[in-house]
Each structure stands twice: as C-alpha cells, then as structure tokens.
Amino acid sequence: MTDAGWATLSNQAVAAAAVVYFLALLAHVVEWASLRQVDRTKVLVGAGAPVDAPVAPAGAEVEKHEDRVAMFGRLGLLLTGIAAAIHFVALVGRGMSADPNRVPWGNMYEFTLAGTFVVAAFYLVMSRRYALSWLGPVVVTFVLTLLMVAVVWLYDPTGPLPEALNSYWLVIHVVSAITATGAFTLGGMTSVTYLLKRRRGDKPDTGLWARVPSLDKLDLISYRIHAFGFPIWTFAVLITGPIWAHQAWSSYWNWDPKEVWAFITWVVYAAYLHARTTAGWRGRNAAVLALVGTLTLWFNFIGINYFSTSSQHSYAGAPALPDSSASLSGK
Amino acid sequence: MTATETRPTAPAPERRSGELNLRELVRWTWRQLTSMRTALILLLLLALAAVPGSLVPQERVDSLKSSEWKDAHTTLAPIYEKLGIFNVYGSAWFAAIYVLLVISLLGCIIPRTFVYARGLRAQPPAAPRNLSRLPSHASYATTESAEVVLERARALLKHKRYRLRRDAGDSSVSAERGYLRELGNLVFHLAVLVVLVGFATGTLFGFRGGVILIQGQPFSNNLTQYDDFVPGSLFDPDGMDPFSFTVNKFGIEWLTTGPRAGMARGFNADLTYTEAPGEPEKSYDLRVNHPLKIGGTELFLIGHGYAPVVTIRDGDGNVAASGPVPFLPMGPDLFSFGVVKAPFAEPTQIGLEGYFYPAFADVDGTPVNLGGNDVNPLLSLNVYTGDLNMSSGSQSVYTLDKSKVTQVTGADGKNVRLNLTPGETVQLPNGLGSVTFDKVVSWQRIQISHTPGKDVALLGVVLALLGLMGSLFIRSRRVWVRVSEGPDGTTVDIAALDRSGGADTDAVLSQLVAALQKPEEKS
Numbered sequence: 001m002t003d004a005g006w007a008t009l010s011n012q013a014v015a016a017a018a019v020v021y022f023l024a025l026l027a028h029v030v031e032w033a034s035l036r037q038v039d040r041t042k043v044l045v046g047a048g049a050p051v052d053a054p055v056a057p058a059g060a061e062v063e064k065h066e067d068r069v070a071m072f073g074r075l076g077l078l079l080t081g082i083a084a085a086i087h088f089v090a091l092v093g094r095g096m097s098a099d100p101n102r103v104p105w106g107n108m109y110e111f112t113l114a115g116t117f118v119v120a121a122f123y124l125v126m127s128r129r130y131a132l133s134w135l136g137p138v139v140v141t142f143v144l145t146l147l148m149v150a151v152v153w154l155y156d157p158t159g160p161l162p163e164a165l166n167s168y169w170l171v172i173h174v175v176s177a178i179t180a181t182g183a184f185t186l187g188g189m190t191s192v193t194y195l196l197k198r199r200r201g202d203k204p205d206t207g208l209w210a211r212v213p214s215l216d217k218l219d220l221i222s223y224r225i226h227a228f229g230f231p232i233w234t235f236a237v238l239i240t241g242p243i244w245a246h247q248a249w250s251s252y253w254n255w256d257p258k259e260v261w262a263f264i265t266w267v268v269y270a271a272y273l274h275a276r277t278t279a280g281w282r283g284r285n286a287a288v289l290a291l292v293g294t295l296t297l298w299f300n301f302i303g304i305n306y307f308s309t310s311s312q313h314s315y316a317g318a319p320a321l322p323d324s325s326a327s328l329s330g331k
Numbered sequence: 332m333t334a335t336e337t338r339p340t341a342p343a344p345e346r347r348s349g350e351l352n353l354r355e356l357v358r359w360t361w362r363q364l365t366s367m368r369t370a371l372i373l374l375l376l377l378a379l380a381a382v383p384g385s386l387v388p389q390e391r392v393d394s395l396k397s398s399e400w401k402d403a404h405t406t407l408a409p410i411y412e413k414l415g416i417f418n419v420y421g422s423a424w425f426a427a428i429y430v431l432l433v434i435s436l437l438g439c440i441i442p443r444t445f446v447y448a449r450g451l452r453a454q455p456p457a458a459p460r461n462l463s464r465l466p467s468h469a470s471y472a473t474t475e476s477a478e479v480v481l482e483r484a485r486a487l488l489k490h491k492r493y494r495l496r497r498d499a500g501d502s503s504v505s506a507e508r509g510y511l512r513e514l515g516n517l518v519f520h521l522a523v524l525v526v527l528v529g530f531a532t533g534t535l536f537g538f539r540g541g542v543i544l545i546q547g548q549p550f551s552n553n554l555t556q557y558d559d560f561v562p563g564s565l566f567d568p569d570g571m572d573p574f575s576f577t578v579n580k581f582g583i584e585w586l587t588t589g590p591r592a593g594m595a596r597g598f599n600a601d602l603t604y605t606e607a608p609g610e611p612e613k614s615y616d617l618r619v620n621h622p623l624k625i626g627g628t629e630l631f632l633i634g635h636g637y638a639p640v641v642t643i644r645d646g647d648g649n650v651a652a653s654g655p656v657p658f659l660p661m662g663p664d665l666f667s668f669g670v671v672k673a674p675f676a677e678p679t680q681i682g683l684e685g686y687f688y689p690a691f692a693d694v695d696g697t698p699v700n701l702g703g704n705d706v707n708p709l710l711s712l713n714v715y716t717g718d719l720n721m722s723s724g725s726q727s728v729y730t731l732d733k734s735k736v737t738q739v740t741g742a743d744g745k746n747v748r749l750n751l752t753p754g755e756t757v758q759l760p761n762g763l764g765s766v767t768f769d770k771v772v773s774w775q776r777i778q779i780s781h782t783p784g785k786d787v788a789l790l791g792v793v794l795a796l797l798g799l800m801g802s803l804f805i806r807s808r809r810v811w812v813r814v815s816e817g818p819d820g821t822t823v824d825i826a827a828l829d830r831s832g833g834a835d836t837d838a839v840l841s842q843l844v845a846a847l848q849k850p851e852e853k854s
Binding site: 275 | 378788796
C-alpha cells in the first residue's frame with residue numbers, strides 16, 4: 001500500500017472508530033436509562049402494591065429488565081472494544097503513512113490519537129479486574145470528545161519527524177508519558193466519581209449510583225491507578241525526558257514550559273500520594289488533588305502550547321521550527 | 332499542640348497558657364515544619380510557584396524572548412523584575428520553598444531512618460488480646476488440634492515470606508512482612524536529596540554557551556570565542572577543556588516532496604577537533620541528538636542558517652566591510668533576517684538591513700521563499716547611512732540602531748531597496764559607495780556545555796524511582812493467628828492488618844483462611 005493509501009486508511013479508521021465509540025456511548029446510555037426504570041419497578045414491588053396483584057409476573061419482568069440492562073452494558077463494552085481495535089488500526093496506518101515509517105506520535109494530532117487509545121485500552125484491560133464497567137460512558141465520552149478535538153483542531157498531514165525528534169528516545173519517552181497520561185486520566189475519572197458520590201453520601205443507593213462502587217472501594221481503585229501511573233510518569237518526566245533533553249538540547253533540564261508543567265504534574269501527584277496518608281487530607285482532599293493533577297496533565301498536553309511560545313517542544317506549535325536557531329541571543 | 336506539655340520542674344506562675352519559651356518555640360516550629368501537613372502544603376506551593384516561569388519568558392532560558400517581552404510590557408516589566416518573575420527558578424522565594432521542603436523532608440526522614448533501623452531487627456508484635464476488634468478478622472471452628480493448625484499457619488506464612496515472632500507462645504502466631512516498603516520510602520526521599528546535589532553541582536560549577544560558526548571558521552574553547560555564555564556562579568574559566576574544532580563540511584538533506592517540502596530533514600556537521608593543543612586531530616560527524624564529548628565538555632549541533640558574503644565599498648572606493656554575515660532564520664524555510672554594518676565607511680557609515688531568500692520566487696509580483704535549500708538565493712536590503720551609534724557600548728550584531736541614521740532614498744524619492752543575487756554589485760546613490768553580494772555560505776550554531784554532577788542526578792532519579800516502586804508496591808502487613816481448644820473442637824481466629832493503606836486486606840484474609848482450611852493445598 002502506498003503512503004497516501006495508509007494515510008487515507010488512518011483517517012477513515014479514525015472516523016470509523018469515532019462512530020463505533022458513539023454507538024458504544026448510545027448502548028451505555030440505554031443501559032443507564034433502563035436502570036432508572038428498574039428502580040421504579042423495584043420500589044413499586046417493594047412498597048407492596050395491591051396485595052392481590054400478581055407478584056410473580058412482576059418479578060419475572062424485573063428479571064427480564066435486568067437482563068436487558070446487562071445486555072446493553074455488555075454491548076457497550078463490546079462496541080468499545082471494537083472501536084479501540086479500529087482506533088489501533090488508525091494509529092498503525094498513521095505510522096505506516098510516514099516516509100520513512102515511524103512511530104505514530106510525532107505531533108499533537110498523533111499524540112492525542114495515541115493518548116486516547118491508551119485511555120480506552122486501559123479501561124478495557126482493567127474493567128474486568130476492577131469492575132470498572134460503570135465507568136464506560138465516562139471513558140467513551142472522553143475519548144470521543146478528544147478524538148473530535150484532534151480531528152477538528154489538531155489535524156496535521158503525515159510528515160517526517162523533525163530532526164530533534166528523530167531518536168529512539170521518542171519511543172521510550174513518549175510511550176511512558178502517554179501510558180502514564182492514560183492511567184492518570186482514568187484515575188481522574190474515578191476521583192471525580194468519588195467526589196460526586198461523596199456529595200450524595202455513601203447511602204445504599206439506587207439507580208445509576210447503585211452501580212458505582214462504595215466510597216472506600218472508589219478511593220482504593222483511584223489510589224491503585226495513580227500508584228501505577230506515578231512511577232511511569234517519574235520515568236517519563238524525570239529520567240527519559242532529561243536524558244533525551246541532554247542529547248538534543250545540551251541541557252538535561254531547561255525549565256522549558258512543557259518540562260515545568262510536567263514537573264508541576266509530578267509534584268501534584270506526589271502531594272496526592274502524601275495526602276492519602278495524612279490525617280485530614282484523606283478521601284475528599286486527596287481526590288481533589290488527583291483531579292488537579294489530571295487538569296495540570298491535560299493543560300500541559302494541549303493548553304500550554306497556546307500560552308507559551310518559547311517551548312522547545314516545538315512539535316506543539318503549528319509553524320514548528322526544526323531547531324532553536326531562531327532563538328539566538330546575539331551579543 | 333505537642334509543645335504545651337506540662338513541665339513539672341518549672342513552676343512559673345507568671346506564665347500564661349499558650350506562652351512558650353524560646354526552646355519550646357523552636358521545638359514547636361520544628362514540629363510544625365516537619366509535619367506531614369506542612370510538607371503537603373509546601374509541595375503544593377512548589378507546584379504553584381513553578382507556574383509563572385512557564386508563562387513569562389525566563390532570562391536564563393531564553394534571554395532574547397525575555398527582553399522582547401519586557402519591551403512589549405512596559406508597565407508590568409519593572410514590577411515583575413522586582414518580584415523575580417523573569418528568573419523564577421533562581422529567585423529567593425522559589426529557593427525558600429524548596430529549602431523549607433528539604434528541611435521538612437530531612438526532619439521527617441532522619442527520625443524515620445532510626446526507627447526503621449531499630450524495627451528492622453525487631454520481632455513482629457505479639458497478637459492483640461482481642462483479634463476480633465481488628466477491622467479484618469475471621470474465625471472458624473475445626474476438629475483439628477491446635478498444634479496442627481498452628482504448625483500449618485507457621486509453614487504457610489513462612490512460605491509467603493512473612494517474618495514470624497519467635498516467642499509467640501503455644502496458642503498464637505504473629506507474622507509480619509513488607510519490611511522493604513519503608514526502606515523504599517526512605518530511599519526515595521534520600522534520593523531526592525541526591526538529585527538536588529547533582530543538580531546544584533551542575534548549576535554552580537557548569538556552564539552553557541553557544542557560538543555561531545561560519546563553515547570553516549575554527550573555534551578554540553575559551554571565553555572570548557563565545558557569542559553567549561551562561562556560567563554557573565562558582566564556575567572557574569581556568570578549568571575549561573582546552574579543545575579546538577572546525578566544521579569542515581555541513582550537509583543537509585532536503586525534503587523535496589510531501590507537506591514539508593522545502594524543509595530540512597537531517598543535517599550533519601563534519602568536524603575535526605583536537606582535545607588539547609598538540610594532540611592528534613580527530614574527526615566526528617556531529618548531528619542533532621548525537622553530541623560530541625570532549626573531556627567533560629559536550630558539543631551539540633542545534634541550529635544552522637545562511638551567511639551571505641557581502642562586500643561594502645565606501646564613497647572613496649575602499650573596502651569598508653567584507654565577509655560572511657550570519658542571518659537569523661525566521662522559520663523552518665530559512666527565510667532569514669540580518670544586518671550588515673560598515674562603521675568604517677567614509678564619508679558616512681553605512682548600514683544594511685533586510686532579508687535573505689534561499690529559494691526566491693516572484694509570484695505575481697510578491698516575493699516568496701519556496702524552501703530552505705539555496706537554489707535561488709536573493710538578498711533584499713534597505714540602506715541606512717549616518718551614525719550607526721556603535722560607540723555607545725555593546726550592540727547586537729543582529730540589529731541596527733536606527734536612532735541616528737537616515738534611510739537612503741533614490742532619485743525618485745522612494746526608499747532604496749537592493750535586490751542582489753550572488754555575484755551582483757549595486758552602486759549606492761549619492762556616491763555612498765557600492766554593495767556586492769559575493770556568495771552565500773552556511774553557518775552552524777554549536778552549543779557547548781559542561782554539566783558536572785549529571786551522573787549523580789541520574790543516579791539519584793533512578794534510586795528515587797526504585798525506592799518509589801518499593802514504597803508503592805510492597806505491601807506491609809501483619810497477620811495473627813490464634814487457636815483456642817474448647818470442648819467441641821478448636822476455634823481459629825485470624826486477623827490481618829494492612830500498614831500501607833490501599834490494600835484489600837479482606838481478600839488477603841479470605842485467602843489465608845481458605846489455605847488454612849485446606850491442608851492439602853496449604854502452599
């Protein structure tokens with residue numbers, strides 16, 4: 001297949017993945033909508049409607065209803081899986097369309113494509129182990145939104161890598177950064193859920209909230225996701241980043257805006273881990289910190305590019321400089 | 332709160348409650364500073380304090396952008412200057428935060444190290460009297476004898492790498508595991524200090540400089556040769572490595588197709604160097620991402636551009652200026668801006684300012700640059716005459732001081748614009764002289780840096796990562812098993828206590844119970 005062919009395949013796969021993610025979202029919405037009806041039936045039966053009412057058929061109906069809910073839940077998960085597979089094809093196509101072939105993360109469009117894929121993949125891998133299926137609609141909405149942002153605002157035709165990115169550290173550094181980003185993003189979602197659920201109190205819940213784990217369990221899931229992401233982030237930001245920066249820019253730490261924000265993110269998550277073991281900071285405050293961490297993470301990923309013009313992470317700006325020769329300071 | 336403890340030896344009736352003497356005040360301050368809560372707040376402050384430096388261009392990171400910013404914001408600049416916003420990471424208030432953080436860290440870690448050292452050899456604590464008071468506990472009845480159950484529990488826990496209490500008695504087993512967790516925690520925090528030491532060494536004793544070299548122009552490593560030089564505050568110029576080098580050939584691979592056609596893909600500078608005067612000459616292919624290391628100093632290729640060779644003859648016909656003048660690229664297509672100065676021209680000084688097009692094209696009367704490869708070079712310059720103001724202190728070679736010059740106009744009253752191709756000579760009006768664009772050569776920007784302590788910093792971060800993983804993933808846990816024989820069989824009580832937080836103790840407990848109840852699958 002020609003490079004142009006691969007590029008077309010990649011673009012079409014992104015569109016197809018977005019459609020399937022959307023179908024997955026619809027399935028989850030139907031699942032959640034049906035959940036509300038189940039409660040009403042349950043309440044009705046529980047309140048002891050007219051004694052002579054036939055109880056058995058109502059029970060059977062409830063069961064049927066629950067089956068339908070479960071079916072839509074499974075359908076949502078299945079569709080998310082299919083969408084993620086197509087998403088992966090889009091990534092591969094993107095890498096194959098470049099000449100020479102390369103890893104598909106050389107500019108913002110590709111980072112976003114890869115980052116959202118990691119979020120979806122993590123969700124799929126962990127949904128069984130941590131019973132995360134309740135998080136499905138949130139994950140799918142997030143991935144869908146960012147894919148749209150990528151296609152509408154960040155799209156860039158495939159090109160060869162700028163010279164500074166042409167290094168095997170691109171694989172190591174960016175894979176670890178994107179992996180940690182995926183984990184932290186999921187952690188942010190569980191932390192938001194924790195905060196929302198906390199406002200309602202951890203009472204025996206009905207409907208939507210019945211599916212969400214208890215506060216303690218949520219806190220534990222959040223912690224585990226963050227504890228997984230934090231060493232990877234450390235590796236990406238404080239080990240591979242500096243090594244590569246030293247090779248390419250002559251200094252391992254330049255206080256470049258991207259570096260500064262990666263450091264800020266690191267400090268915030270370090271504070272989160274400390275907060276979980278500090279009296280008075282457990283639970284709510286820790287979750288707030290985790291959320292702040294997610295915000296700094298995504299601000300660094302996309303936002304800082306629009307605030308700072310002096311970043312050496314030059315892939316970020318649209319008219320990227322191949323090197324820093326324009327920032328000479330003559331005497 | 333801890334500082335207000337009663338002190339029976341000092342009956343001081345005149346003291347009001349809450350009043351502290353100096354020693355108590357120091358102690359109170361120390362306790363406050365080293366508390367976890369303070370450490371947390373300091374961490375958040377550190378994150379917050381790092382923000383402004385990412386939004387305002389920093390002097391030490393990009394002095395050109397920084398001074399541009401200052402020119403553009405005349406009201407804010409003096410205020411920011413006072414607050415140190417242009418040098419956040421070297422400012423006193425930023426230092427205050429991390430110094431406090433380090434003190435807080437030391438105050439927390441040193442006592443914990445002693446506690447850990449003592450605890451390392453300690454026995455797991457004896458079983459609490461009432462195991463059912465622990466949050467995770469279970470009990471079951473069995474017909475097996477107490478001895479059998481205990482023996483199995485010991486074997487099981489030992490197999491799971493628990494440390495067992497030696498004198499636990501005949502009715503219970505005390506076990507503990509995960510001693511390395513706290514070690515990881517301590518290693519992580521101490522490694523942070525190692526990183527700081529490495530980083531500080533580099534900042535204090537190192538230097539970073541840059542130089543633009545015309546192809547073929549030799550460079551020897553001493554201060555006078557640098558275009559810009561940022562030394563550490565304890566940097567000793569006498570200790571600089573005495574190497575010298577010359578870029579002999581500079582190669583660029585141009586993209587001719589695709590969305591980035593006209594831009595460079597790869598560049599390499601073929602250079603020869605000697606490590607010290609008299610040493611044999613060696614050669615190296617310097618490329619982006621592939622620095623050259625000479626002694627403790629490293630050379631990086633970080634930029635390139637074009638230097639038109641321009642000759643200015645003055646009104647008397649003498650050569651007033653001649654040679655390559657580096658023009659600075661405005662973008663990846665190497666469309667460049669620069670100035671040529673002839674301060675010794677007679678009768679008046681001459682200054683040229685304008686643009687260099689590597690691949691000039693005229694599209695419907697609009698001049699455009701088609702790419703970085705110099706296939707059709709064109710120099711387009713405005714001419715100024717008068718006093719270039721070069722006696723008033725240092726001046727950038729890349730800008731023209733226009734305060735005392737006038738722009739040269741032609742007979743038609745319009746500003747003169749010289750458009751020159753290589754080899755072309757143009758006479759300036761009013762007998763000012765002539766300008767010749769001889770040819771174009773390339774220049775390379777070489778960054779030269781010496782960063783002592785970088786290996787220390789790297790070792791520190793790697794240690795920190797290992798310690799971090801230990802402290803996050805090693806589970807620190809205590810397990811107690813107690814048996815009591817009654818008339819109708821043996822009752823077994825099991826309790827588990829997770830000391831690390833974030834563990835599913837109930838799951839661990841149920842696994843243990845299951846293993847104890849199934850003797851054939853006890854492993």
